[in-house]
Amino acid sequence: MNFFSPIGRLFLRFIEDAGGIFLFFWQSLIFTFTPPLRFRLFLKHMEFIGVRSWLVVALTALFSGMVTAYQVHHALVKFGGQSVLGGVVALTLTRELGPVLSAIMVVARAGSAISAEIGSMRITEQIDALKIMAVNPIQYLVTPRLWAAMIVVPLLTAMADLIGIAGGYLIGVLVLGIDHGIFVARMQDMVELIDIMSGIYKSIFFGAFLVTVCCYKGYFAKGGAEGVGRATTEAVVISSVGILISDYVLTTLFF
Amino acid sequence: MLEIKNLRKSFAGFQVLKGVNLTIPKESMTFIMGGSGTGKSVLLKHIVGLLKPDEGEIWFEGQDITKLSERELQIVRKKIGLLFQEGALFDSMTVFENVAFPLVEHSRMSSKEIKLKVEELLQAVELLSAKDKFPSELSGGMRKRAALARTLALNPQVILFDEPTTGLDPILQITIMELIKKIKETFKLTCVVISHDLILALKFAEKIAFLHEGVVVEEGDPEKIRHAAHPFVRKFVESALLDKKFETKEVEHEL
Numbered sequence: 446m447n448f449f450s451p452i453g454r455l456f457l458r459f460i461e462d463a464g465g466i467f468l469f470f471w472q473s474l475i476f477t478f479t480p481p482l483r484f485r486l487f488l489k490h491m492e493f494i495g496v497r498s499w500l501v502v503a504l505t506a507l508f509s510g511m512v513t514a515y516q517v518h519h520a521l522v523k524f525g526g527q528s529v530l531g532g533v534v535a536l537t538l539t540r541e542l543g544p545v546l547s548a549i550m551v552v553a554r555a556g557s558a559i560s561a562e563i564g565s566m567r568i569t570e571q572i573d574a575l576k577i578m579a580v581n582p583i584q585y586l587v588t589p590r591l592w593a594a595m596i597v598v599p600l601l602t603a604m605a606d607l608i609g610i611a612g613g614y615l616i617g618v619l620v621l622g623i624d625h626g627i628f629v630a631r632m633q634d635m636v637e638l639i640d641i642m643s644g645i646y647k648s649i650f651f652g653a654f655l656v657t658v659c660c661y662k663g664y665f666a667k668g669g670a671e672g673v674g675r676a677t678t679e680a681v682v683i684s685s686v687g688i689l690i691s692d693y694v695l696t697t698l699f700f
Numbered sequence: 701m702l703e704i705k706n707l708r709k710s711f712a713g714f715q716v717l718k719g720v721n722l723t724i725p726k727e728s729m730t731f732i733m734g735g736s737g738t739g740k741s742v743l744l745k746h747i748v749g750l751l752k753p754d755e756g757e758i759w760f761e762g763q764d765i766t767k768l769s770e771r772e773l774q775i776v777r778k779k780i781g782l783l784f785q786e787g788a789l790f791d792s793m794t795v796f797e798n799v800a801f802p803l804v805e806h807s808r809m810s811s812k813e814i815k816l817k818v819e820e821l822l823q824a825v826e827l828l829s830a831k832d833k834f835p836s837e838l839s840g841g842m843r844k845r846a847a848l849a850r851t852l853a854l855n856p857q858v859i860l861f862d863e864p865t866t867g868l869d870p871i872l873q874i875t876i877m878e879l880i881k882k883i884k885e886t887f888k889l890t891c892v893v894i895s896h897d898l899i900l901a902l903k904f905a906e907k908i909a910f911l912h913e914g915v916v917v918e919e920g921d922p923e924k925i926r927h928a929a930h931p932f933v934r935k936f937v938e939s940a941l942l943d944k945k946f947e948t949k950e951v952e953h954e955l
Contacts, residue, residue, distance in 0.1 A: 481805075565791075574788035577748055577781065578802045578854070579774040 462683070469583070469664070470657040473591045476584035486589040494555045494590070494656075495597030499604065502550045506605035509542050510534060510612025518621050527621075531628035532635030534613030539636060543606040544644040545692050548651035551598055552684040556659040559590060560680035563663030564673035572664070587660045591653060598652030599645045606644065643699040647692060654691065655684040701726035701890050702747065702858065707756035709742060716742050718914030720756070724858075724907075729884060729891045731901040733936070734911035740894045741785075743911070744860045747892070748782050749773040760858075778806065781856035785863045787847035789835040795822070795846045796831040802853045821849040824886070825879060841872045845879065852883065858890040865897060873897070877904050898940035902926065910936070 514534050521527045563586055566572050575582045610632070617623045662680035666672050702724040709717040716739040724730045732740050745751040747758055749765055758765040765776060789798050799818045803809055809817065822828040825845040835843055844864055851859055864880065865873040877900055884891045895901055901908050902922045909919040910933045918925060918933045928934055 562792075569786065569791070570784045570788040571790055573750055574784060574790070576750060577777055578805065578850075579777040580805050581770075581774075 465665075466657055466661050469587070469661045470591070470653065472583050473587040473657065473660075476581060476588045477592065479581070479584055483585065483589045486585070487593055490590045490593035491597050493558075494551060494593050495601060498551050498554050498597075498601060501554055502547050502601045502605050503608050505546050505550050506538070506543065506609040507612040509546055510538060510609030510614075511616045513537050513542065513609075514613035514616035514621070518617065518623075527623060528627050529631050529635065530617045530621075530623055531614070531630075531632035534617065535610050535632045535636045536640055538609040538613070539606050539641045539644045540696070541644070541692070543609060544602045544648040544651060545688060547601045547605045548598055548648060548655060548688045549685055551594070551601065551652070552655050552659070552681055552688070556655050556684050557677050557681050559656065560659040560663040560666075560677045561673055563660055564666035564676045565663075567664060567666045568669055568673060582664075587656075587664070590656050590660060594652035594656040595649050596652075598655075599648040602644055602648035606641065639699070643696075646699075647695050650691065650695065651688050654687055658684045658687065701728075701760070702892075703757075703759040704743075704747075705757040705759070707743070707746060707758065708754045709739070709746065709751065710754055715914060717746075717753070717756075720911070720914070720916055722909050722916050722919065724890060724892055727884075727888055727890055728906045729881065729893065729904055730907040730909065731893045731895055731905040732909050732911060733895060733898065733901055735932075735936075736896070738911045739914060740911055741862055744782065744862055744892070744894055747860060748777060748780055778854050779856055780858045780860065781851035781854065782860045783844070783847050783851050783862060783864060785866060787835070787843040789843060789847055789850070791835050794832050794834055795827065795838070795849075798835070798846060799831075799849045799853055802850065806854060817853070818849075821852050822846075824852070824883060825849045840867050841876060844868075844876060848879070848883070852887065855887070856889070858892065861891065861893040861895075863894050863896070865895065865900060873900060880904075898925075898937060 514530060517533045517537070518527055518530055521530060521533070563572075566586070572582045572586075575585060614628060617628050618625050659680040662676040662683070663673075666676035668675070704720055704722040704724075707717050707720040708715065720739075720743060722732075732743065734740055742751065746753055747760075747765070749768065749770075753766055756766065760776065760780070763776075765773070768776065789795075790801065793801065796818055799821055800814050803814045803817060807814070819828060819831070822831055825848050827842060827845045827849060830838060830842055830846070835846070838846065848859075861880065865876055868876060880891060880893070881904055883889065893901075893905070902925070905922055907919065908922060908925045909916050910925070910928070910930070911917070912930075912932045917930045918928045920928075925933065926937060928937060
């Protein structure tokens, strides 16, 4: 009995959170069409989530591309297939590493900050103050961030794809001695539009998911400064794990 | 003006409000008093629709606030302002931006008109010199004044004050209360003040209501409260006046 009760509690908590997050996302989406349109806030959040994350995403993509080229080359050499290195690196990046790593980096840099900011607004009654001033807090705080993330995370992913492939090219061609023409040709042969677009579609989902989770956890934070810390940790953990799990599900749907 | 009928509210099985009945006259200064944890703030949050009661009604301008939807409440909230205990200023905005916020959200004023209006409001609360400061740079009293200016921006008919003098020194308490009185008369407001301080209530209130064990046990003008029959109110009055005597004697002794 004692063994099952924590599992049951955990399951109930999961159901409660999942339902809450979905309803929260739905409300944020609905409020998009409720005036006033918060275009300035939308731009501000695009800058915060996207522009300020580009460097960390670029560095992650560059080194991921480079290490992927090394490891894949090591495996391919065993059966003389190193000529397909360009294609394999590009496929790995466009299908998986680009969208997943970009989203996780955005969670780490911007998602945690969003959760902490909204959580701090909750415990200092600033969210109640918005309501008192007849401003819908979800429409003001969440909707512009949701759209900003759904636009900038795919853009960051496209950039990560490009930089990651460049990293793979650097190692493949300049360090491991693969011919430039072969590297590029195999990439062109093996990568199709659906490979790139599947990554972009995934990243739209990841953007919406991570912002909804981070805003939701901050919005319902309670228990003072400690509560904000707890909400931020939960937001980062749920977003990151959720991205990896949903990546698997989306991949099985696409291919 | 505001009529509360049989208001009941429980949290996790604990009944905080057990049938509150109270009438708040138009353009009056009404103090709601009581011991800690008697549900004074809970009552205020019901009046602005931040909480829904389990039972009871709150009548304002011919409509029962408790039955309104969130969208309908937004219209009411433009007429009823709430000054939070800690001010609930937006910490990412300056004092000027905080006061301008409701005007930007709800008025059709040009930026020049907003600037003039904000400066006029800050002048009224004697805070014009701090307009470019952030809330973290303000003292407790200044934060309350800035929040008052923000509450006044939408020209409300009623302002609810949640312990406006808590945490301030006695001189500042009188200054804040005199400011509230001046603003009440200038803007012809109905003011509802939650407070523990009976001395301030006896000096500034036109009506005092005592909340005890979830109901209003005594209400009337300061003179009636001074000679109240209810044992709790009597004890409260005697304790407060005794403290006052001690304070006076100590000051006389020191002098």
